[in-house]
Amino acid sequence: MSTLPFRDLRLDAHGRLLLTDLNGDSHVAVTPVRAHPISAPDEGLSLVGSHGHELAWVERLSALPDGPRRLLEAELAAREFHPTLKRLISVNTFSTPSTWRIETDRGEVDFVLKSEEDIRRLEEGRLLITSTHGVQLQVPDRWALDKHSKKLLERFL
Incomplete structure (x- = not known):
């Protein structure tokens, strides 16, 4: 003990x-x-x-x-405020900075992704995405996202 x-x-x-x-x-x-x-x-x-x-x-x-x-x-x-990204609804441009409209476990929100470097790849398909305001969004398994979300996300990876 x-x-x-x-x-x-x-x-x-x-x-x-x-x-x-x-x-x-x-x-x-x-x-x-x-x-x-x-x-x-x-x-x-x-x-x-x-x-x-x-x-x-x-x-x-x-x-x-x-x-x-x-x-x-x-x-x-x-x-520790790390909302979970459930769905990527839209992005205003495929270059950065870009504004993302997403659905999280706490509701829908818009945030700005400053650069591709703000998407951190972790083990086993996990991602940590940091907004310009410093809020870190977690993606537990990027492969489990819906087809539309994966397509949009792949443009930044």
């Missing part, structure tokens, strides 16, 4: 993460940061203090007790 890398983790009165480290020191406004958010989201989580220094390292998020794990999952969900 592994030991916790901290004594306590909770929210303060202002809704910020409060960490009590193994030495008993309290740290306010702690930020959880995944080491590998895309390829291994459960492995390696740094708890970073307000001055940017790591306060604790969590080997596996899933290995934590329910309370701290749920707290960290909620904080990460609030920080």
